[in-house]
Amino acid sequence: MGTIFFLILFPLVVAFVLLVVKADAARGAIVKFAALVIAAGSIFLAVQYFQNGGQYFDFSNETVNYVMMVIEACLAIYIIYTGIKHKKYLASLFAIIQTPLLIWFELTKGHHIQVGSNLYIDRLSMIMALIIGIIGSLICVYALGYMKDFQHHHSGEKDRRPWFFFVMFVFLAAMFGLVTSNNLIWMYFFWEITSLSSFFLIGYTKTKEATNNAFRALIMNLLGGLGFAVGILILGFVYDTIELSTMITYGTMYQGIMAIPAAFLAFAGITKAAQMPFNSWLLGAMVAPTPTSALLHSSTMVKAGVFMIIKLAPCLGMGNFAGLMVMTVGGVTFLMASFAAISQSNAKKVLAYSTIANLGLIVTCGGIGTAGAVWAGIMLIIFHAITKSLLFLCVGTAEHNIGSRDIEDMDGLFGRMPRLATFVMIGIAGMFLAPFGMLISKWASMTAFVDSGNILLVAIICFGSAATAFYWTKWLGKMAAVVAGAENIQQNVHKEEWFVQGTLVVLTIAACLAFPLVSSYMLVPYLEGVFGGLSSMALSADNMIIMCVMVVVVLLLILFFFGKTKKRIVPIYLAGANEGDDLRFHGAMEKPVSVSLRNWHMESYFGEKKMNVIGCSVTAAVIIIGLGLMIGSLVTILTGGAA
Amino acid sequence: MITTIISVVAYVVLAPLVGGLLAGLDRIVSARMQGRVGPPLLQPFYDVFKLREKEDITVNNVQDFYVTCFFFFVVVTGAFFFAGGDLLLVIFTLTLASVFLIVAAFSSNSPYSQIGAERELLQMMAYEPMVLLTAIGFYMTEGSFKVKDIISGGAMDFLPLVGVFFGFIFILTLKFRKSPFDLSMSHHAHQELVKGLVTEFSGKTMALIEVAHWYENIFLLGFVFLFFANGTIWGAVIGVVVCLLAYFLEVFIDNNFARMKWQVAINSAWLVALILGVINLFIVYLI
Incomplete structure (x- = not known):
């Protein structure tokens, strides 16, 4: 339990230190040290877990609850104030509704609900903690060099970097809290902090566009937060619990019984995971400096959304409307976002649509809620976190050195910045090609979709995969093009950037080699615990081995034969x-x-617009119908109608 | 185990021979359709040998690597197939191989090969859904993605998967790069942009691509065979006959259509996948 506290509190302390430290050198040293400690801490947490296997922690302290409540109230007041100041009244409105609602609940009904354990750690939250601890802190290190350049490019403006790093580390702390909270009120608290942190990070540059996009993100996530609060209220009043573990145990035993609160919590997950119709906030988040995008897309924020849905998977499934709602929203988002990515030439936008699409796939897996589907979903989370952060950071470096984030301007990058181009190529291959990570999980999800018997989803994944291959390969081709007369300009890249990207490349490849182990030591025991019985791995053992062997073969081929020719060049x-x-x-x-x-x-x-219109209208309709049905059945239960 | 090894070795050795002979047959049949005598049956082999004797030139130092990987993974794809492996694994490995070919063409940064590469990419996007649906169709009827299980399964999958079968035959035109969908590269000189995808390949590299295509054609026909294999000798005979008929049909179509626009390729292929593929699967699911 100590380690969890450390992981939540240490980044918080570092954040406050960084807020007051103004010197570059000192900040660099602190961030690097903190990153190392956080990464080590998350690994230690995993080691400790495997040694002790302890799962739930009865940590009850009234003071903590009150402190959280006070902070929540302060944040709400800030949101209301800033919403009015910027004439974004919707943000204020959502804050006015949900925070008093929840505080009222906590002081009345919630006060009498016995909470067995507030914190917990299981294999899923351990995986999440590793992702946050390793990838999140790597991104913070990368941000050091990047933000120096960024400040240099915007030299006329006030240096707000202390604030930037403060928010980054608060974000990490909140994420650790989020994935280890068993008490849903605690989880909600961390959930709101991540929403607010991303609001600050997106609005960092304080331009009009940045402020608008930051508010869009905030409003959408507050709407999700409202769903979260309603979910907690229903759980508290109808089921008399606010513990995630209790909810999931019930959901596993009688599928469908938890459908109503699960639908509202999943709705919160859908907004946070930037699923259609809420995908626009993640696209708008691109205005922020690249480390922010990398952080939001890979290890934090959106991953909190899919974590929630994967966690709820036992309460969802083909058998109830909550599950159907979630899987349809995810599936439609996956398809439409994959299509939209084809029409984009802005590298960050391609990455953003690909993130939305992959999150869609994870959400669909969670919605299907079988052991095989959840296996695929968790694998997707792992591989996506590593590969997508690599790609974002590479695009950030390219942008600072070639002055553009447009793929069309990356002509001849293979000659101009050979190492960076190689990293991008590895990242792209990791996103869609056999035998690398994302494909393995896509394969597993395809099998899971077929087994679920939802032919619509099967069709969606077939067409979506075809589109995915299209947009990645054309980018890959651009990277591979050898343009004559290109001058090497990569010596200006900060060594922190190379270090972080190099580490992520190693992780990308290592994950492909180690995934059978991850599967048998982490996923399978987790799935057996949650779903009971003999859990089915989505891929057979020999297929996993074949994949690993292929990774080795590809690496050897590249190592021995790449770029070697005795032929005359014409x-x-x-x-x-x-x-x-x-x-x-x-x-x-x-x-x-x-x-x-x-x-x-x-x-x-x-075309982007067309895909968004189709995707958003379909998903909005599905969500409205889904939640409408849930409210309807809730009313029926409460009034004791014919049930 | 022994039979697996034998069939993989047999594939690696025999596929280029049979594939080359089929290509020779293709050229004779095409010539007869056009009122010509045509080349000798072994002409494709002569061509490959001649290509191997050309001067060793290339446009950059990475292209040969990509092409070699393409060839290697095409062979591996077929090996997975004939070892009785997982159909999805086969499809994904084939995608890997195709991506290597496309990247090889991109790497030259030549306008013609890049146009060819992008068109090849489009063709890939066009046929991919139907190929995946075919594999899923087999899974739904046989309960396994493994070629081994599908072949030995008692029932002839052609009957429940008749829509999927015709859908697959349709996209075979794209996969074989036959007119009207020979967008990325064509052997009809009159409708080609220089030489499409392969503009910048020459000599031994070009020979490797030819042989890779023979390999590819053989295991694509293997897919057709799967629809009829039911573990009996009759199933096998029918399968081989239908494979030959399918190949003849593709040659026939090739000679009777001019190249169409890329829009037609993707529209028709996706429509076919939706109507013949998805609806067929839905019916299989219901019954």
Whole structure:
């Protein structure tokens, strides 16, 4: 239990220290040290878990509850104030509704509910803690160099970096709290802090666009928070509990009994995981500095959303409307976001849509709620966290060195920044290609979808995978293109950036080699505990071994044969006579014409707007119907109607 | 175990021979359809041998690596298939191989090969859903993704999966790169942009791509065979006959259509996947 406290409190302390430290060198040292300690702490937590196996902690302290309540009230007052100040009244309104509602609940009904254990640690929260502790703190280290450049690019403005690092570390602390809370009121507290932290991070630059997007994120997440609060209230009043473990035990025993509160909590997860129709906040979050995007997309924020849904999986499933709602929203989001990614040329936007799509897949897995589907979902969380943070950080570095985040401007990156291009290529391969991580989990989810008998989802994953391969491969091709006469400019990259990216590359590959172990030591015991009986792995053991062998083969091929040729190198064909530099040909007007190549975006098919309109209207309808049905059945239960 | 090894070795050795012969047959049949005599049956082999004697040139130092990986993983894909492995594994490995080929073309940064590469990518996106649905169809009827189990399963999957079968035959045109969907590279010189995807490949590299295609064609026909295999000799005979008929059909289509726009390729392939594939699966699920 001590380790959990340490992981929550230590980043908090560091955050306050960073708030007052102004010197670059001192900040660098503190962040690096803290990152090391946090990563070590999360690994220690895992080791401790395997030694003791302790799961739930009866930590009851009235003072903590009151402190949380006071902080919650203060945050609510801040939100109300800032909402009015920026004329974003919706944010104020949501805060006015939910915080008093919950405080009232805590002081009346909630006060009498016996809470057995407030904190817990199981294999799922351990995996999450490892992701937050390792990847989250790596991103903080990366941010050191990046933010130095960022400040340099915006030299006219006030240096707000202490604030930036403060929020980053508060975020990590809140995430640790979120994944280890068993008391839902505690979880809600951390949940709201992550919403507010991302509000500050997105609005960091204080431009009009940044402020607007930050408020959009806040409003959508507050709406989710409202769903969370309603879920807690229903649990408290109808089921007389506010413990996650009790809820899940009931849900496992009688599938469907927990459908009503689960639907509201899952709704909170859907908003946080940026599922349609709430995907726009994550896209808007791109205005923030790249480390923020990396943090939001990989190890925090959206992962809290999918963590919630994966956690609730036993209460969902094909048999009840909550499950159907969740899986449909996830499936539609996966398909539409994958399509929309094709039409984008802004690298961060492609990454954002790919995140939304992958989260959609995880949400769908959680919605299906079988052991196999949850296996796939957790694997997706792990691989996605590693690979997506790598890609975001690479795009950030590229942006600072080539002055653009547009994929079309990354022409010849293979010559200009060979190491960075290689990292991007590894990241992209990790996102969709066999034998790397994401494909393994996609394979597993495909099997799980078929087994669930939901043919609609089967069709969705077939078409979505095809689109996924399209947009990644065209980017991969751009990265691989060898453009003549490119000058190497990668010596300006900060060594922190190389270190972090290098570590993530190693992790990407290591995860592909180690996933059978992760499966048998972490996922399978977890799934057996939750779903009972012999848990089915989604992939058979020999297929997992084949995948690992293939990873090794691909690595060896690259190591031994890449870039080695004894052949004579000749100019390419350009229809007109090649001027000799591979960049211009001799045109019909007796003049050299330069050649430039652009990717294919199929705007008329997969235009962003069209995909969003279709996706958002379908998912909004599904959510309204789903929650409407839940409210309807709740009223029936409460009034004792014909049930 | 022994039979697995034998069939993999047999595939690795025989597939290029049979594939090459089929290619030769293709050219003779095509020629007859066009009122010509056509080349000798072994012409594809002569071509490959000739390519191997060309001067060793390349446009950059990474392209050969990608092409070699393409060849390697095409062979591996087929090996998984003929070892009785998982159909999804087969499909994903094939995707890996195709991506290597596409990246090889991209790496040259040549306009013509890049257009070819992007079109190949489009074709991949067009056929992928139907290929996946085919594998899932087998899983739903046989209860296993493993080729081994599908072949020995007692029932002939063609009957419940008749829609999926015709859907698969439809996308075979894309996979074989036959007209009207030979967008990325074509052997009809009159409708090709220089040489599409393979513009910048030459000599031994080009020969490798040819042989890889023979391998690829054989195990694609293996998919067709799966629809009829039911563990009996008759199933096998029917399977082989239908494979030959399917190949002949593709040649026939190839000679009777001009290249169509890419929009037609993706629209029709996805529509076929939706109507023949998804609806068929839905019916299988219901019964």
